[in-house]
Amino acid sequence: MIGSEQITGLILAGGRAQRMGGIDKGLIPFHKKPLIEATIQRLKTQVGSILINANRNITKYAVYGYPVIMDETPDFSGPLAGFLMGLKNCKTPYLLTTPCDSPLFPKDLGAKLANELEHNNLDLAYASSKEADGKVWAQPVFCLMRANLQDSLSSFLSKGDLKIDRWFKELKSGTVIFDDAQAFANANTPEELQSLEAAS
Template identity: 75%
Template sequence: MISTKDITALILAGGRAQRMGGIDKGLIPFHGKPLIESAIAKLKPQAQTIVINANRNITKYASYGYPVIMDETPDFSGPLAGFSVGLKACKTPYLLTSPCDSPLLPNNLAESLITEMERGDFQLVYASTKEVDGKVWAQPVFCLMQSNLQDSLNQFLQTGDLKIDRWFKELRSSTVIFNHPQSFANVNTPEELKALEEVSA
């Protein structure tokens, strides 16, 4: 049985946030508090410990009392760069990943991904959402993976490929479909931030 004690949560706050004018997304106020605080509050009960992946404002992120790790690859190379340093820093058998800008992420994210992980012999399980029209969308930055996948990921990154779904295809992976797409909504524009605040008011 996988329990929360086996899980390290990795919050991805290392992006460039070009659509938000380049500001550091994890520090944007959401209901008056930096977005990163929503992510910490949601993930704390779901994991043994938390690690934050950030490439700017390191001191601010470090003030939350968790280790802050920077990408080892230059140029903000996306979530896989964060996964890579997260796996390196992970001291538990599993790593749970989430971006810093999805403040409504499910309280049962880890639990649902664990159930699927235990059902099959999977190395990685990621979230998907079902929209109102029945379409299913992958939400690959929300995933639970075995922490021994570092070699696999590094070999993949050495090919120069940064596409998250292509790496998943190389693994025994599966997905869990969540019925509330809003749970994974992330903030890319000031308008989206306002809309999310209204939904969660």
């Protein structure tokens, strides 16, 4: 069984947040504290250690006492660039990724993904959410992967491809469906942030 101490958590805070007017999403107030604090609180009980992937405001993120790692590419290459830095700095057998702007993600995210990965001997397991109408949506930035996937991801990115789902298809991957679609809601606009505050 994969224990939480075998997992490093990676918080993705390296995006541009264009729909939020370009402000750094992890630092937006959420219940009067920076949004990333809610993510840290929810993640730290599920992992043994935490890394933060950010490309600006490094000193503000460093205040939380976790290593802050920047993308090697300076052009905001998306979540996979963050994944790669997480894998390069991961000292445990597994890496669990979550964005900084979905503060209500499941408290059993790590445990359920670990169970799926182990049970089916996968390289990577990611979350999916089920809407009220029964529709299932992939939530690929919430995933647990083996830490030995660095070469696979480096090779994929070297081809210039940045699509998460295409990389997943090259791996032995599977998904866990969570019934609470709201758990993966993220704050792309100020209005969405307000509704997340109301839901929490």
